[in-house]
Each structure stands twice: as structure tokens, then as C-alpha cells.
Amino acid sequence: MTQHVHNLGEQDSLFRQLMAEIRDAELQRDSMRFRRNLERAGEIFAYEISKQLEYVDREVTTPLGQARCRVLREQPVLANILRAGLPLHQGLLNYFDRAENSFISAYRKHEGDEDAFEVEIEYLSSPSVDGKTVILCDPMLATGSSMVLAYRALLERGTPGHTHVVVVIASTQGLEFARANLPDNVTFWVGAIDNELTPRKYIVPGLGDAGDLAYGAKD
Numbered sequence: 001m002t003q004h005v006h007n008l009g010e011q012d013s014l015f016r017q018l019m020a021e022i023r024d025a026e027l028q029r030d031s032m033r034f035r036r037n038l039e040r041a042g043e044i045f046a047y048e049i050s051k052q053l054e055y056v057d058r059e060v061t062t063p064l065g066q067a068r069c070r071v072l073r074e075q076p077v078l079a080n081i082l083r084a085g086l087p088l089h090q091g092l093l094n095y096f097d098r099a100e101n102s103f104i105s106a107y108r109k110h111e112g113d114e115d116a117f118e119v120e121i122e123y124l125s126s127p128s129v130d131g132k133t134v135i136l137c138d139p140m141l142a143t144g145s146s147m148v149l150a151y152r153a154l155l156e157r158g159t160p161g162h163t164h165v166v167v168v169i170a171s172t173q174g175l176e177f178a179r180a181n182l183p184d185n186v187t188f189w190v191g192a193i194d195n196e197l198t199p200r201k202y203i204v205p206g207l208g209d210a211g212d213l214a215y216g217a218k219d
């Protein structure tokens, strides 16, 4: 495993304050603020990832002359796992504002045993990702299986040149699983790594159910 893992929560910055808000059960009662905070996290991830992308020279005409500028060689493809990934995706898109977009639905299908589930991929909407830089996001990496299955679903649209996986909170176990089951040309960007998973595979202390907090409970 040679993938890099960048943990933005490792040092003091405004990102840490944002993580405190995102985790705070009291503040989470304001679902608009919760969605917006995930979006703001996506914006910060986008900026950090942008430092690792390729740039080319561009001469830009200003009202007073010519400026030599540097611009992205190409826009990434942004991909998210529905539905919890949507606010984080929007934050990434605010910065990579000409990106193409992919949507993958993954859900936990519980059968019989309350705690046991299989992750099922039901829907993929994506342009070709062949040879492109992909940024694949989901706020929570609990077991890691949705992320791995979502990545494999994207392979139906080609093989990415490089993939950045963006996660707000990862469990230690989920990160290990994803690293072991995704190729070497994947870079991980996380906001925090928590050690514990409940029997129902929720991250502890985590933040709760990101999809429900952003969009309401489901049947």
C-alpha cells in the first residue's frame, strides 16, 4: 500500500473548528447549517487537493496589459455517493467549478439480523473517467465497503488516471479496508480518523447519520 493519507484535522486551522461544528449534536439540529458546513469542508478539501494537480501557463488580457497566469491543466471529475455525499460534492464543485460530475447510489440493505447488511450499488450516472483525475467523496467511511464498491462501479466508465478519495470522518477499520482494496494511485483526504464502530457500523464518536442530518430520516 503506497497510497498517501492526508488528515486535514491533524493540525490547528479553521478546518478543526469546522469539524467541531459538524460533530456537535446541538448545532446539527440546524440542518441547513449542517449541510453548509459539509459544503464548506468540501471547499477546503478542494483547495488542498488543488495543490497536487497539474497547471499550465496562460496569458490573460487584463484591462491594462498581459498577465502570465497558471491555470488547471484539466478539471477533475467529481463523484459522490448518494445521498450523504451531496453537500460535500457541492463544496468541491464550488471550487472545481467546471468539473464533470458522477453520482453513485449505495445503500445498506439490512436483512434478518438487525446489524448485518450488504452494501448495494443501484445507480450510476457518470461521464467517462478514463485517464482523468477523479475526486470521489462521501462524508463517512465506516466499513469502507461503499467506497470500494463505488470506485468499482466507476470503472464501468473507464480507469481513472488518479483518484482522490475525500472523507470527513473515517474509522480506522474503514480506512484500512479501503486502502487494502483500492489501487495505489488513490490518495485519501480525511478530516478525522475515529477508532470505534458500533455493531451497526456507525462511527464513534463520529457525527451520527450524515444523510439523515442533511436530508431527514428515511423509512
Ligand code: URA
Pocket: 084, 140, 141, 142, 201, 202, 203, 204, 206, 207, 208, 209, 210, 211
Ligand atoms: N454513515 C453515517 O452517516 N454515519 C456513520 O457513522 C457511518 C456511516
